[in-house]
Amino acid sequence: MRELKVGEAMQETIGLYIHIPFCQKKCHYCDFLTFVDMEERMDEYVTYLIKEMALYSGNYQLDTIYFGGGTPSYLEAEQMVKIMEAIQSHFVILSDCEISIEMNPESVTEEKVKTYLKYGFNRFSMGVQSFDDATLRMMGRLHDRETVYQKIALLKDLGVKKLGIDLMFANPKQDMDVLKRDIELAMELPLNHISYYSLMIKENTPFQRWVLTGQMRVLDDEIEREMYHYIQSELTKHGFHQYEISNFAKGDVESRHNKKYWQLKNYLGIGLGASSNIDFVRFVNHRRFDDYYGMIDQGEYPIQISEKLSLEDREKEYIMLNLRLLKGFEFSEINQRFGIDFLTKYQAVLSKHKKLGLIDYDNQGIWFTEKGLDVGNQFYLDIL
Ligand SMILES: C[S@@+](CC[C@H](N)C(=O)[O-])C[C@H]1O[C@@H](n2cnc3c(N)ncnc32)[C@H](O)[C@@H]1O
Numbered sequence: 001m002r003e004l005k006v007g008e009a010m011q012e013t014i015g016l017y018i019h020i021p022f023c024q025k026k027c028h029y030c031d032f033l034t035f036v037d038m039e040e041r042m043d044e045y046v047t048y049l050i051k052e053m054a055l056y057s058g059n060y061q062l063d064t065i066y067f068g069g070g071t072p073s074y075l076e077a078e079q080m081v082k083i084m085e086a087i088q089s090h091f092v093i094l095s096d097c098e099i100s101i102e103m104n105p106e107s108v109t110e111e112k113v114k115t116y117l118k119y120g121f122n123r124f125s126m127g128v129q130s131f132d133d134a135t136l137r138m139m140g141r142l143h144d145r146e147t148v149y150q151k152i153a154l155l156k157d158l159g160v161k162k163l164g165i166d167l168m169f170a171n172p173k174q175d176m177d178v179l180k181r182d183i184e185l186a187m188e189l190p191l192n193h194i195s196y197y198s199l200m201i202k203e204n205t206p207f208q209r210w211v212l213t214g215q216m217r218v219l220d221d222e223i224e225r226e227m228y229h230y231i232q233s234e235l236t237k238h239g240f241h242q243y244e245i246s247n248f249a250k251g252d253v254e255s256r257h258n259k260k261y262w263q264l265k266n267y268l269g270i271g272l273g274a275s276s277n278i279d280f281v282r283f284v285n286h287r288r289f290d291d292y293y294g295m296i297d298q299g300e301y302p303i304q305i306s307e308k309l310s311l312e313d314r315e316k317e318y319i320m321l322n323l324r325l326l327k328g329f330e331f332s333e334i335n336q337r338f339g340i341d342f343l344t345k346y347q348a349v350l351s352k353h354k355k356l357g358l359i360d361y362d363n364q365g366i367w368f369t370e371k372g373l374d375v376g377n378q379f380y381l382d383i384l
């Protein structure tokens, strides 16, 4: 097969991810690529985002755009205007393009939301994490429950339709009562999407330090699973359907952009440390400002790592990522994409794990059972 160069395919339809690596304050559990106290460098960063986009000019049309971070809502309205205008000039934005933004409650303002709406943003996601003020303080968040209520009311008043929040569970200081109350309060709000993440203790975070010094105890797996099952049943009771391990939606408000990641579709990541997946090439941008800016100044793609996976590796990745989706995947698609007969190739693994109750399949497709969603790793090990 001929090597495909980055950005070579003409007017291919892809998703665009824009990374905004700034936050007002670093949360105690977070290890995402984001920096604090850099407001005065945000203009410069926006300039480089635009220069990076220019390198891909004319190559792609977009059916999803996703602003993630960090805290995209921390940008000033006019900085967002500059980015959106650059996207409009370097890419074709399809008429039904999904345009999403991650927001932190305290940084949402009327001016910013009006700007988002003016530029076609149609999916809004707010990082709430918990409605319990003591839990929020311990996590190092800047907002409280009241701020969440005010900002959600503002978003709804201004006409936002697709609105979701991120919540976290298995936080050592959050017992079952706090979790139940979090869900109760979330269900009273006008939301149609919820991402509910199980807390991961990340390296070099205050949370990790507190665990290592015994100030914080990680929850037992059993309790963590009990919480997860409780979330699944409560959200389902309230009209949400689960479509991915951590994601729940009402109606069609599933994240089209995030589904591209799990379905191994093409997406381009712009910005510091952003990763992309275009056809059979996966590439990741530099994670240091100087390197990122330096490459762009030389008119080069600011890519640090680029790898072309073998078809076999892609196939395994396809299986593992797609099984994060509750509906799993269809045989016709994997067979066509990788030129295999999935049922024949994986026959032994499939029958073993069906007997163990981890997976289920019919003559069209395969998906994880409830048990499989909990202990999917066993299946992955055999696939690999
Ligand atoms: C990287 S943040 C970006 C959005 C925004 N800055 C915020 O905090 O809401 C996206 C989401 O990742 C989740 N997250 C961050 N660190 C996590 C961790 N250590 N374990 C589990 N989820 C985490 C949080 O729920 C957060 O809302």
Ligand code: SF4
Pocket (backbone or CB within 6 Å): 022, 023, 025, 026, 027, 030, 031, 032, 034, 069, 070, 071, 104, 127
């Ligand atoms: S969780 Fe969000 S707000 Fe907190 S540090 Fe991470 S990216 Fe920033």
